[in-house]
Amino acid sequence: MTDTIRPDGIDPQAAPTEVVTLPPPRPAWHTTWRRFRRQKVAMAAAIVIVIITLAGIFAGTLAPHGIDEMTSEFMATFSKQHWLGTDNTGFDLYSRLLFGIRTSLYASLLAVVLALVGGTLLGLLSGYMGGWVDTVLMRCTDAIMALPGLLMAMAVVGVLGHSVTHAMIGLSVAFMPGFARLVRGQVLAVKGESFVEAARVIGASPPRIIRKHILPNIASPLIVQAFVSVGFALLAEGALAYIGLSVQPGEASLGSLLQQGFNLINQTPRLMLVPGVVIVLLSLSFNAVADGIRDALANKERVADVGAQA
């Protein structure tokens, strides 16, 4: 029997200290990681993403040639000097690819982070406040969703001027309603839970309830949605670059490489295939990782309790 702190401690006979025989505590993410690791496809995809991302980050060191360094060889095929050959202006494709990856990943992440932050704020406001705030915000998101995402990006570029960043701001506006709606739905579900009411009873303020109780409980679907969106953003950046609305001449993104390659598709399909394959690979990988995370997070409690429930 444990000693009670208070001298007038409750009768130990009536309220026995329960024997707690549990395995040592493990951080919450530990289980999730263990379950993610078991999924072969998701793990392979994660490794692909890590490798390609590292290649992009260290493009400056890894690339044998500068991004706008013209070599004397034109349309060269695979060789020791030029692993992936060169294009019609003498650029080294391998170097351009590394820099392109860097730009494309930066662009997609920018679009998704902006959309995630903005959408979450809108969704929280809408779901938690309800009433006319909810009605107004949701009608606005409906209006945005009615416009094609690429059109939105083109409009923003038209107003702000040509640059990757502007194109991605436009794209993030197109992604935002998706996040806002997801968050709103999740907030509505969590808001009615007993633990949120319990927090209201102790006098917790709405910002505290949102920060401490609602956000942590809606994080999992948000993470999944973010990963899926990165995949889409990569493709969208490709499309925008293809019509010349993203990177400017002299820079490179996977999309602009694709576009340049496309002009020479009859002579050297290689110029188009290489960036194309990288875009598809990255995009699919982000989707696969999203699926893996979703499965790893799903029914955490139910699985933990299976022995007790059955």
Place this chain on the structure above:
Amino acid sequence: MTSILPATDTASDLVATPGTSLLEVDGLSIDVARGAGSLRLVDGVSFRLDAGQTLGIVGESGSGKSVTAMSLMRLLPAQLRIAAGTVRFDGRDLSTLSEPALRKVRGNDIGVVFQDPQNSLNPAYSIGNQMVETLRAHSDLSRKDALAKSIALLDRVGIHRAAARVNDYPHQLSGGMAQRVMIALAISLGPKLLIADEPTTALDVTVQAQILGLLRSLQAETGMSLLIISHDLSVIAETADQVAVMYGGQIVERGDVVEVLTAPTHPYTEALLAAQPESTVKGMPLATIEGIVPNADAMPAGCRFNPRCAYALDICRVTAPALVEVEGRPDTSVRCVRHTELTLRGVSTAQIDAALQADPAAIDAAGRPVLLDAEGLSRIYDLRSGRLGRKTSFHAVDDVSFVLHEGETLGVVGESGAGKSTVGRMVLGLTPTSSGVVRFDGNDIATQRGDAKRATRRDIQVVFQNPYASLDSTMTIGESVAEPLEVHHRGSKSERTARVAELLQQVGLDPSVAGRRPHELSGGQRQRVAIARGLALNPRLIVCDEPVSALDVSTQAQVINLLRDLQRQFGIAYLFVGHDLSVVYQMSDRIAVMYHGRIVEMGPAEEIYHSPKHPYTVALLAAVLSIDPRHRRLASTATEAPGEPSATGCAYANRCPHVMDRCRTEVPAPIAVDAVTVRCHLFDAVVDS
């Protein structure tokens, strides 16, 4: 009377050969796949059920009772499988029968009634449609005949105006009605065996009594056998001929229901009986079973009950006892090495009578200062059918007034939909009031702002029903308990940590659980955490919204004792909302009985329990089941489903046996009769004279 129910072949055979065994289960074991290996959930269960008899399987959650029942017809979830044993039903082994042959057995020979009737019916089809489909799938009845038979069956299970109600969809039925429909479906093909898995757990007490009465009367009429699975000993005591007590996936005691319950031979059976609120004199601590039901992956060595057993010896921790026949009682088997030397206490009439006596330690709270004063509380919801539909209003709570004194417990009891939880939520400020005033310490809480509001928030805390939902699963236990302190800026971080440890000990938990997350704890442990959190700010009032109804009997007793000890120690007042009258009686100094939004009777707990005045209170008390199988309270006659609450006058008018003309037009006002206040026209005369 010509029965609409087909007399089964066995029903006629019955008379010739009484005591024929219909179902014989031998050495049944069920495994659940876990990683590469498997875990044994049910271990070597054997029992026998004779034709026309009722077997009750009782056990706490995790005892394997439902899995056992579902495995009889091989209706197991994919990850579970029968690992060993045979299930002989009517001469065939169901555990090896081919799937097509088994499908014929299901429905035709064995009917099932589940716990949750609303989810067991398909919401897309009318109930008549579902019954006709079932009948036609198993017989060559024409659609018209099948419909006629469905109506007759619905009528038989007590559904009023069955011919009109066949077109209803499941969502239009109350829980009790839906369960009646499920029973009609299950018996429609004249099964020889009806399996009822917690058939009344989701229902109100009065409805529970009706459904169990219906099952018994159907059994008497058709001669079918019943297998009733329940966590509630009184359900078994009221219905069963034979009982099997399960613990940790094994049967620990099995035999005639009167013998087992009045003279148990296994310590677990004794402990379960003692933990029933009915067995205890009010005011005395309830007997508890320490610890929790073990998980399948952490079964104790030796006897599975040994860590919680009051009689455990060293040998119990080593040797796993076998299920053996009790000497001199050929019907009873027990799984305990010490059964020959132990004399255990069962249900005794004297003890139940003593428990019903007035609480000697009862305190008269009337002299204490008033803490909470609710006056004319109402909560009205406007309902509109469609955008342009007619507007109607629904009174969830209607003109409710009560006072609560310091350190007192007011029990609020009623059926689901009576508005009892809404009253608690209005006191907590979670549901706004439509009209009426809640005064705490003399101050109207609705008009409070700023610091005064924060102070009231500190003083009124809550313990919710479902401890699985009331703790945030993303926070550790320590963070949850510390949250009220953080919100009200109490102490430094280290002081808060110390206070959390102190609180956890006060509710009987080891302070080391602070680092755990909710899903690692059992239901009872989580409810203790919720109580610790409620205590953190030293409140003067705790609203307990059905705090024990999601818990097992043994855990329920622990939590009730804890709540009472804390009240004695800290002088906290409770507003205790519940549906189980025995539990509310055990907890409360005064009781308010609610029906359809109004308090129909309120007064001292003893007065309400021993001399109920309002016809509804009388009905509520009559529906309380007995745990003594020798003195069953349940009528084995089928009763018609009760009428809907009346829209005008007294809401109880449609169900009341004493209904008068004025009851249908005039809402009765609260009248003081003896020590209680009652809203009933029957007592108008008493006051007039």
